[in-house]
Amino acid sequence: MAMIIMKFLLLSLFLNLQVILSENMPTTASQEAGYGYGGEIGGFLRIDLYKFACPEAEAIIFSWVNKAVMEDSRMAASLLRLHFHDCFGCDASVLLDDTESFVGEKTAAPNLNSLRGFEIIDAIKAELESVCPQTVSCADILAIAARDSVLLSGGPGWDVQMGRKDSFTASKAAANNNIPGPNSTVPILIAKFQNLGLDLRNMVALSGAHTMGKARCSTFSARLQDTSIHSPLDFIESLQQLCSGSDSGTTLAHLDLVTPATFDNQYYVNLISGEGLLPSDQALITGDDRTRELVQTYANDLFTFFEDFKNSMLKMGNIGVATGIDGEIRTNCRTIN
Known part of the structure; x- marks a missing residue:
């Protein structure tokens, strides 16, 4: 418990420092567009929304995420992935279970046998409901848990709106239709x-x-x-051996073989050496000069990657947001009220 409290205090100190720094920094283009630190986004999202309504909210979420990641380091990638797949419309729709009269997103091709961590979200929601009934939305839980997962894995932190x-x-x-597949080409990725x-x-x-996690x-x-010159033969042969068994349909490989549980820029280094796991990943270095240039930038500059990643997370977190009467605060993330 002492370690959890210490980690959360460090998180709080980090985020408070970000607010102080942002107040003394010039406004950037992304902030003018509504995606920077602090304030509101489009008049709806705020970083301090639960300050009085549920001041324990972020500490509760952090505690559960920390526990989950300590028990299973892969869970950090899983919780981040949940937010990604929800945020092609950030409204917790991905958490809804199918019913006799309703088919949700859990059985969609990009999600089936891919998404995990639902029980962690359930546990977080249950505790929040006991402390602050119908106050913290499931969609916000996903956004905060994703941030905490990145931070606990060595990545950047940011203020979640x-x-x-x-x-x-x-x-x-x-x-x-909206979530890119593992075989997507660069034009398809850009379009989506x-x-x-x-x-x-x-x-x-x-x-x-994809610097964390696994794939089937x-x-x-x-x-x-x-067999292209862009991928080392020993890397391809290691994948062939891994996936040669009769149960290869469920066999998993690390997306980043070098630092699989650390949020860093090794993913981009791997792409340059031809060791991207998914075809859609390796395509970033072979399929387009513009994406290749960015890959090289991030491989050489961890700070630039972290800055662009957290700004992109803030921007993504504003996609398809439900507000007002267009949504609700579920008491159970798996079902509507």
């Missing part, structure tokens, strides 16, 4: 991100989340036949 409402429904079709208001720089920076053999099967 809050005030998202939870959706009344979900769309399996939208999840299938642009459709949601995210530019090329956001796309390459957010792809850096089925998601990178195209890499097993890669």
